[in-house]
Amino acid sequence: MAVSRSFLMVLSLLSLAPLCFSHKGNGGYLYPHFYDHSCSRAQEIVKSIVAKAVAREARMAASLLRLHFHDCFVKGCDASLLLDNRGSIITEKLSNPNRNSARGFEVIDEIKSALEEECPHTVSCADILALAARDSTVLAGGPSWEVPLGRRDSKGASLSDSNNNIPAPNNTFQTIFTKFKLQGLDIADLVALSGSHTIGNARCTSFRQRLYNQSGDGQPDYSLDQSYAAQLRTRCPRSGGDQNLFFLDFVSPTKFDNNYFKNILASKGLLNSDQVLLTKNKASMELVKKYAKNKKLFFEQFAMSMIKMGNISPLMGLRGEIRKNCRRININTN
Numbered sequence: 206m207a208v209s210r211s212f213l214m215v216l217s218l219l220s221l222a223p224l225c226f227s228h229k230g231n232g233g234y235l236y237p238h239f240y241d242h243s244c245s246r247a248q249e250i251v252k253s254i255v256a257k258a259v260a261r262e263a264r265m266a267a268s269l270l271r272l273h274f275h276d277c278f279v280k281g282c283d284a285s286l287l288l289d290n291r292g293s294i295i296t297e298k299l300s301n302p303n304r305n306s307a308r309g310f311e312v313i314d315e316i317k318s319a320l321e322e323e324c325p326h327t328v329s330c331a332d333i334l335a336l337a338a339r340d341s342t343v344l345a346g347g348p349s350w351e352v353p354l355g356r357r358d359s360k361g362a363s364l365s366d367s368n369n370n371i372p373a374p375n376n377t378f379q380t381i382f383t384k385f386k387l388q389g390l391d392i393a394d395l396v397a398l399s400g401s402h403t404i405g406n407a408r409c410t411s412f413r414q415r416l417y418n419q420s421g422d423g424q425p426d427y428s429l430d431q432s433y434a435a436q437l438r439t440r441c442p443r444s445g446g447d448q449n450l451f452f453l454d455f456v457s458p459t460k461f462d463n464n465y466f467k468n469i470l471a472s473k474g475l476l477n478s479d480q481v482l483l484t485k486n487k488a489s490m491e492l493v494k495k496y497a498k499n500k501k502l503f504f505e506q507f508a509m510s511m512i513k514m515g516n517i518s519p520l521m522g523l524r525g526e527i528r529k530n531c532r533r534i535n536i537n538t539n
């Protein structure tokens with residue numbers, strides 16, 4: 206009886222795997238039920254700790270969502286972002302996009318220790334990032350999706366890829382789009398995933414150029430609403446105040462909705478990289494308009510694009526490892 210049940214289980218896993226949002230990596234497929242038997246409470250543990258963290262501070266939903274993005278664009282979704290400086294590892298946490306900016310690492314630590322208690326050496330840090338991103342989106346009012354699972358964790362990090370692959374807010378539209386295409390993502394993914402900026406904050410230093418000297422001629426960015434710009438200047442001066450925080454979506458800063466796209470249409474996208482989606486490319490302009498008009502379409506595309514982003518070069522099978530502590534590779538903990 207036990208044998209036939211486990212045989213059936215294997216059969217059903219094999220048959221489900223290629224169908225349900227799966228991705229062929231080296232050594233198999235990611236699939237949502239990966240931990241059903243090895244750690245059946247994994248998803249509920251992640252969700253409860255994320256919920257607690259977001260209840261403490263609403264912004265944490267945004268910070269956790271961003272961590273998955275900054276992980277996946279560097280060597281794939283392999284939790285390389287979580288490694289601290291140690292031995293030959295140079296942490297990605299100090300790259301230009303992450304320094305003084307990426308946050309939420311303590312929440313990931315808390316999730317990992319709870320999971321190590323429940324089922325030791327089973328759930329990868331890379332999968333924790335993917336689940337926390339989904340749970341954060343849902344808690345903020347956004348769409349839900351089943352997260353394909355089974356990623357393993359890297360044994361290294363890449364500071365240079367972190368600097369080069371993650372788009373900067375003052376990159377041109379073309380540069381940003383190229384960086385997405387290099388990850389296998391298309392224009393609909395770029396526009397929908399940028400919709401993450403419907404929640405969370407940015408520092409003055411991330412958009413100051415637009416307020417004072419957009420193109421090196423001492424003029425502000427005229428594609429930014431000028432009364433909104435004047436308001437931003439009061440707390441983002443020409444010099445100083447670099448770390449002052451501003452809502453990415455000033456209309457509903459902690460709610461995952463489509464106001465981000467409406468803001469862009471009103472010339473009130475905070476980052477240059479937000480506004481150029483409307484002004485520099487016909488296809489992305491159409492998508493911004495579409496998502497501003499139709500929240501449901503945005504949510505559907507966002508969920509699909511998150512699954513696609515989560516499928517970037519996962520480590521599978523015997524590659525990588527399941528870290529015991531997300532901040533270091535296992536060999537250093539022995």
Ligand code: HEM
Binds near residue numbers: 270373
């Ligand atoms: C399209 C290119 C993108 C650029 C240039 C960009 C750039 C930025 C910048 C500059 C910030 C503010 C950082 C700071 O000042 O500390 C930020 C915040 C954020 N980004 Fe992006 N981003 C992009 C795409 C994405 C994607 C694809 C996601 C998620 C899938 C994402 C999620 C977020 C979130 C949620 C925040 C707020 C984080 C917080 O409050 O802690 N971004 N982004």
